Amino acid sequence: DAGVTQSPTHLIKTRGQHVTLRCSPISGHKSVSWYQQVLGQGPQFIFQYYEKEERGRGNFPDRFSARQFPNYSSELNVNALLLGDSALYLCASSFFPTSGGETQYFGPGTRLLVL
Amino acid sequence: TQLLEQSPQFLSIQEGENLTVYCNSSSVFSSLQWYRQEPGEGPVLLVTVVTGGEVKKLKRLTFQFGDARKDSSLHITAAQPGDTGLYLCAGAPTQGGSEKLVFGKGTKLTVNP
Numbered sequence: 001d002a003g004v005t006q007s008p009t010h011l012i013k014t015r016g017q018h019v020t021l022r023c024s025p026i027s028g029h030k031s032v033s034w035y036q037q038v039l040g041q042g043p044q045f046i047f048q049y050y051e052k053e054e055r056g057r058g059n060f061p062d063r064f065s066a067r068q069f070p071n072y073s074s075e076l077n078v079n080a081l082l083l084g085d086s087a088l089y090l091c092a093s094s095f096f097p098t099s100g101g102e103t104q105y106f107g108p109g110t111r112l113l114v115l
Numbered sequence: 116t117q118l119l120e121q122s123p124q125f126l127s128i129q130e131g132e133n134l135t136v137y138c139n140s141s142s143v144f145s146s147l148q149w150y151r152q153e154p155g156e157g158p159v160l161l162v163t164v165v166t167g168g169e170v171k172k173l174k175r176l177t178f179q180f181g182d183a184r185k186d187s188s189l190h191i192t193a194a195q196p197g198d199t200g201l202y203l204c205a206g207a208p209t210q211g212g213s214e215k216l217v218f219g220k221g222t223k224l225t226v227n228p
Contacts, residue, residue, distance in 0.1 A: 004157075033215070033216075035216075035218075040220075041220055041221075042119075042203050042205075042218030042219050042220045042221050043158070043203075043205075043216075043218045044218070045215045045216065045217070048215060056215050058215070088155075090157050090158070092216075103148065103160060103163050104148075104160075104216060105160065106150075106157035106158045106159070106160075107157050108155075108156050108157045109155075109156065109157045111155065
């Protein structure tokens with residue numbers, strides 16, 4: 001079975017532009033989460049979606065938004081890009097959101113560079 | 116805010132040596148996961164521990180979850196160059212019921228042949 005897939009793999013943008021990142025979860029998984037990983041740091045939680053509804057949001061500005069589609073794939077949008085948005089953006093999927101023991105599986109990420 | 120601190124941040128050892136990586140917090144987590152990440156790739160899950168005091172073994176890797184579910188350790192026996200990578204611990208918060216994982220900053224391990 002295919003794992004979590006993300007596109008594009010790499011992206012270069014300039015300050016002020018907008019970017020859309022895409023994620024397809026593992027077949028059967030209904031929950032998708034997005035993380036930002038800045039070089040040298042651990043991933044930081046951005047959003048969680050389950051059944052097309054936002055279930056959680058991390059400490060990120062409103063320039064960051066996301067949505068989940070009926071097929072459970074997801075998009076992360078970032079407006080008015082800043083240099084500090086340069087990072088590896090990771091998508092993770094799982095069957096459903098529960099507390100304790102529910103495992104998330106990560107995709108390979110999208111490397112975004114903002115110039 | 117629940118934080119996870121990993122130590123050491125960097126570790127460079129010779130092939131065949133043993134090592135332990137620590138993951139500590141002042142908060143209780145409902146579960147804790149260990150991942151290994153290679154440059155430019157996403158984290159790959161190694162193990163999930165759920166019960167306080169739980170010990171899990173994966174070949175040469177031994178994972179332990181603290182009795183109070185606030186800390187965890189990863190021990191590697193007879194390290195090999197293929198073990199080189201960034202090891203991340205991640206905790207699932209006890210409140211909120213969400214899948215938000217709180218990650219440590221990671222331990223960058225280099226095993227020299």
